[in-house]
Amino acid sequence: MAKSSTSSTTVPDTVWLGRGRHLGPEPELDVRRNLLALKAAGVIDDFLELDPIEAARSTDMFPRDASADAGPGARRVFEARRRVGDGVTVRAQLTTYGPESRRSESEGVTWVLAAEAERAWETDWPSPATVFWPDSDQVAWDHETVPGVRLRAVNHLPKDDGALRRRLRACARQSWFIHVVVHEAMTPDARGRRPITAFLPPSLRHRVVEHRATPEQALIADFAMKRELGVGLPRGGAVVLPWAPHAPGYDAERFTVRAVFLDGTEPTELLRAISEFASAPRPLPADAEPALARLRQGWHLLTQEEELIHARTMVTRYAQALEAMTASCDLYREAAESALAALAEATGGNDISTPIAPGAPRQDTSPLKTLTKTLGLFRNPHR
Template identity: 80%
Template sequence: MAKNNSSSTAVPDTAWLGRGRHLGPEAERDVRRNLIALKAAGVIDDFLDLDPVEAARSTDMFPRDESADPGPLARRLFEARWRVADGVTVRAQLTTYDPESRRTESEGVHWVLAAEAERAWEISWPSPATVFWPDSDQVDWDHEKVPGVRLRSTNHLPKDDDELRRLLRDCTRQSWFVHVVVHEAMTPDALGRRPITAFLPPSLRHRVVEHRATPDQALIADFAMKREVGVGLPRGGAVVLPPTPQIPGYDAERFTVRNVFLDGSEPTELLAKIVEFAALPQPLPSDAEQALTRLRQGWHLLTPDEELVHARVMVTRYAKALESMTASCDLYREAAESALAALAEASGGDAPARTPTAAAAAADSSPLKSLTKGLGLFRRPNR
């Protein structure tokens, strides 16, 4: 039985989430170059390139949600901030990871991208993927976690029945993306082989995966899809696949198109179905929820105003922590003095008295000393 890694919550309407694999030689270099170019062109306001370990150390000393930790396989952490229509700010975080297994060279570098806007996301906004990754066919960043599947091209279904069914299971249970299957009524020409995702609004282009069934796969694809995901594939048509578990509002007939002409023209009916499906509340996978938590709780790229607010909050927190520790030290000293007095009384006054100098020396050797010194830096001197 496939593992269900979805939470009971839906993806927030302010968020854009994606993940994939980069199969090129230097993934982080490709991200870095793209961010530098976009900042120089004024497309983004700013960006950061961080080592995940150092980024975690630079965060608050106070406990955070454990899901904000990128994990031991994290390689680099990139943050970017830009503005879209009406000055709405978008914050995004991309983390690159080593694969869990190095059994094959084809695993590449895994990446997870979470972006969030100040208001509900609009599909006409730029894709966060092309803020971090160059939108070029020469950079191999767009491979799905599901092997053999890419975002920016057509993916032909396997000929083998078992492989086909396995692919359908993986795409509907493991993927964060919207999957569409199109049947080619006849072998298309060069224009017809162009991915339909190229016609989608910018923010949907890298959230949709297109699969193609060849003319002779009509029956086998239809049979396998009915068995694995409960929807059929009309000859010469297309269908948007439902995720597992199915989302509220999905109906196979509602998201099926009977005729798709693969002649290079815009398939308006199918595009409308994809946009409608993408607007439905999508389940939030547990690992996507962790990425969103990292974005919200582990953010480093602050504006000057945000840095000032953050500094004030930190001073208040440190002051409260120092006050709490001071009170604890006072209570500890009082308890120690009471214990010494009781010991002296019980021993008839023979026990050595603990002088204030000795108590101060003990306090100096306390493990709290270094922390107290650090916190004391935040106390303003009296004038």
Template identity: 75%
Template sequence: MAKNSTSSTTVPDTAWLGRGRHLGPEPERDVRRNLLALKAARVIDDFLDLDPVEAARSTDLYPRDESADPGPSARRLFEARWRVADDVTVRAQLTTYEPESRRSKGEGVTWVIAAEAERAWEASWPSPATVFWPDSDQVPWDETVPEVRLRTTNHLPKDDDELRRLLRACTRQSWFVHVVVHEAMTPDALGRRPITAFLPPSLRHRVVELRATPDQALIADFVLNRELGVGIPRGGAVILPPTPRSFDYDAEHFTIRNVFLDGTEPTKLLDRIKEFAALPQPLPADAEQVLTRLRQGWHLLDPAEELAHAQAMVTRYAKALEAMTASCDLYREAAESALDALAEANSGTGVPRTPSTAPSKEDSSPWKSFAKTLGRLRGPNPQGPDTEVQQHPPGQ
């Protein structure tokens, strides 16, 4: 597992992160079927299907961090391991979550993916999204916010307020790159094909494509300027700035004046998207937890990791046994010292012996017992230890 030291505010260059919602009835079944098929085809080395509660209790390869627990709303945890570029190992986790409420029909099941490679991630590698989810239009797993999906074009709403809400939802603490394209004229079937289809596999599921219709040129430009400080030219496109901004975003550089939607590859726009995605992206707080879980809550060990884990456990138990033995020795020494001190105190003349609870016949008089008690309270008898206290009956 890569352990690159990176800033907590940006996504590590070894990581791939994704989040979305599955709108179908059985999301976990879709994941299992896809993983089984890929393992049978030897696309992936292995995978695990885990209950989140049991996974959190198990012993892991790395020290556990409480922030790595998936939380009470987690439904299922999947892990997969595969290799890219011949010998580079990739580890990935997908976690599904219960929706916040079931009041809205078709709310869907939230999922998050964190993947990390042993070296810097390359866009040409397979997408971790399609390792877990089937890359089929028949399975609706790719919704990012309500009515916005990956792998397709998403037209902006006509209403101004809805347009503002959509842009805010898409850009605030988003895990994706958002591109707004203006259609200068109504495209044909080839022109309606999403531009994300031309992107490299690993970048394809990190980009959300938003489309403005020909009559939305003014309103789209106005809202973008007001909300994000960028504009969109007629027949062009703009890559929206990250929120929060983790680098010096150049709006002019990431604005493309002309995009021809005729089915051909928009080379200039694609180059800008690749360049933008390669820049340090902000790491949302919830994404940081997902990445921590991947690194410190990993279960799918290969043989070398199993051996290293067993050796680490033996060393850990040996140290624990050594500490327990040392602690027992200290307790034994302390107990022996306490017993010696108690024996010495009991054998000394300065410590009174414990009086017998049964009174003797000579001391059967209550007045004599009272006098002896009073004498002990007053201290040593000044007339000597053998001098008896004169007893006086009542009334004398």
């Protein structure tokens, strides 16, 4: 199973990241409908849809970082701008990717979402996922990239020990989301079967995946988690899983809750542990770096003020480029004139095509060597 390495860079506190799968037939149509509805309602300021090739071609004449491109397999790029809180602007970019092969077509369309605010993210702000996806169970956009796992739902751990360990391992190494495992001390009623994530603040609601271990899975789940991740699962309690096995700085006791009552009441202690874990610095996943770079360097949805600033910047850059080209032409011209002067001096003012008389002594320095030496002086003027 593929491993997702992390970089030494941490996720900026202004950034919201998400990656999942849409299992429906027309994911882009669902995005368009949601964006149109939100703009008509005044929830978002504006949005833009781009073909990945069009997005890559709409760059300036100056090359940008390659990570700003959507990458292979990209289907569409959507951008949206909204204001949250007391007028803080949030820019969000969603890219959809087709299946890598026919064998993976049943796994749906992968989507990557990166959003950034003008200041540090606050948990009571709306989830950026609801800008592009409707917050409705009718649209299956909320599936994890790990098969069999879904956001906004209770995910029961597999019964088989091997399958359980594989799922935990995949969630820790591949997922961009926060994973929480809750043990059911006894089979809950309808109120207790509600996802705990429903109690989370809006901005955290679509960043947390909830797993449940049934009453009879207490020992097997605890053993598997200790073996794979180095953390235990208290009977009738819960634990927030580390980002990766043996993650540095992770304190299992700090993110373990000894008792969680699944009776429909708000699990205050568990919510506190999840919020504290979410606010702690997190290494930026290596496969998330292109998404963040694309958001910052490949942004197209500009306001009028931003377009004016951009135009002025481009005028300055064009002028600098023209000045540099002119300076280069002047340098080349001066070098050519000096080279011709040196060549004339070396040949005594004669045409270099004049044959040398038979028996005449051959000079040590040829015109070609003289020209090369002269050009070398311009490359290294301090010699």
